[in-house]
Amino acid sequence: MNHSRTDVVVGIFVLGGIICLGYLTIRLGKLELFGNPGYVVYADFASVAGLKLGDPVEIAGVKVGKVESLALADDRARITVRLEPQVKLQEDAIASVRARGLIGDKFVLVTPGASDKIIVPGGKIRETESPPDITDLIGKVVGGDLTSKSEKKPE
Amino acid sequence: MKRYLNFPVIALILLSFWLTPGLAVGGVPTDQIKSTVDKALVVLRDPRFKPTAKTKERREQLKQILFARFDFTEMAKRSLGANWRRRTPKEQEEFVRLFTDLLERAYADTIESYGDEKIVYVGERLDGGYADVSSKVHTSKGEEFSLNYRAHFVGGEWRVYDVVVENISMVNNYRSQFNRVISNASYEELVRRLKDKAAFPVQKN
Numbered sequence: 001m002n003h004s005r006t007d008v009v010v011g012i013f014v015l016g017g018i019i020c021l022g023y024l025t026i027r028l029g030k031l032e033l034f035g036n037p038g039y040v041v042y043a044d045f046a047s048v049a050g051l052k053l054g055d056p057v058e059i060a061g062v063k064v065g066k067v068e069s070l071a072l073a074d075d076r077a078r079i080t081v082r083l084e085p086q087v088k089l090q091e092d093a094i095a096s097v098r099a100r101g102l103i104g105d106k107f108v109l110v111t112p113g114a115s116d117k118i119i120v121p122g123g124k125i126r127e128t129e130s131p132p133d134i135t136d137l138i139g140k141v142v143g144g145d146l147t148s149k150s151e152k153k154p155e
Numbered sequence: 156m157k158r159y160l161n162f163p164v165i166a167l168i169l170l171s172f173w174l175t176p177g178l179a180v181g182g183v184p185t186d187q188i189k190s191t192v193d194k195a196l197v198v199l200r201d202p203r204f205k206p207t208a209k210t211k212e213r214r215e216q217l218k219q220i221l222f223a224r225f226d227f228t229e230m231a232k233r234s235l236g237a238n239w240r241r242r243t244p245k246e247q248e249e250f251v252r253l254f255t256d257l258l259e260r261a262y263a264d265t266i267e268s269y270g271d272e273k274i275v276y277v278g279e280r281l282d283g284g285y286a287d288v289s290s291k292v293h294t295s296k297g298e299e300f301s302l303n304y305r306a307h308f309v310g311g312e313w314r315v316y317d318v319v320v321e322n323i324s325m326v327n328n329y330r331s332q333f334n335r336v337i338s339n340a341s342y343e344e345l346v347r348r349l350k351d352k353a354a355f356p357v358q359k360n
Contacts (some may be wrong), residue, residue, distance in 0.1 A: 045324070092233050094327045111330050114232045114239035122192075126285060127305070130322045137321075
């Protein structure tokens with residue numbers, strides 16, 4: 001026994017510290033070492049303007065998943081989302097890209113449907129709603145006022 | 156062979172290229188929806204129905220045309236969302252009736268003010284038994300908005316179960332409204348409100 005008792009205690013302490021540091025790094029950096037839990041479904045939108053990777057997927061304001069990838073499929077935006085395993089989506093669930101407030105962060109809101117059929121892992125959320133383009137709408141309101149001949153059609 | 160590639164042949168080839176996108180746009184779902192919308196527009200433009208006395212008759216005709224193409228049961232079911240499965244078949248039946256009345260009250264006046272609009276069908280997306288038909292409406296005021304129909308194939312026909320105006324889905328709009336009432340109060344309260352509205356229709360101005 002060359003080592004004193006103190007050396008061993010210090011060793012264990014340092015080891016414990018390193019493990020804690022590793023744990024913190026993984027948690028804070030949101031690294032996923034042990035594979036992703038849950039399952040993936042995809043959805044096609046006409047536009048997902050402003051949506052980013054990792055943005056939350058919510059049902060009734062509760063986070064149930066996140067956006068895992070954004071890509072282009074034909075001329076539409078295809079997003080894949082990873083949902084928590086216990087979440088079941090009906091076939092007629094509607095996914096819509098929403099913003100918190102007028103210009104806030106984007107998220108995907110899912111409203112549960114009435115169908116008995118459940119979307120299987122790897123399946124598709126068929127019903128989607130793209131965000132209305134605020135600039136476009138403002139343009140329409142302003143432009144519409146300027147171009148319209150009369151407010152009301154003559155009876 | 157070279158002499159065959161004269162002007163008419165080239166013109167024909169070019170013409171066929173020019174025509175192809177037009178043909179690709181109009182699939183069966185588009186044709187069926189278009190024929191329904193056209194029929195409705197004919198009724199709306201018919202001068203025979205212009206007098207106020209004929210309004211009821213015209214509305215009856217429009218209803219017949221639209222009921223054949225729009226699947227109001229599916230629309231009501233989807234609008235109620237997750238709560239649909241918790242209702243008994245009898246309650247579901249009652250809800251479909253109330254929902255159809257709601258739509259009639261909400262949209263009849265709007266639809267009846269149409270007639271001079273120009274509608275262009277710009278695309279169609281097929282996905283198994285489901286189709287998404289997009290159109291653009293040009294109003295007489297020179298405004299333009301997008302109007303998409305979501306249809307599914309049932310009983311040998313394409314029937315519309317959702318209408319999306321400027322990216323706003325009607326079903327999703329009603330779904331969030333109904334869910335809010337149900338979670339704040341109850342399903343019975345929702346039915347009561349729908350009935351109330353039926354008994355006292357919104358007065359214009």
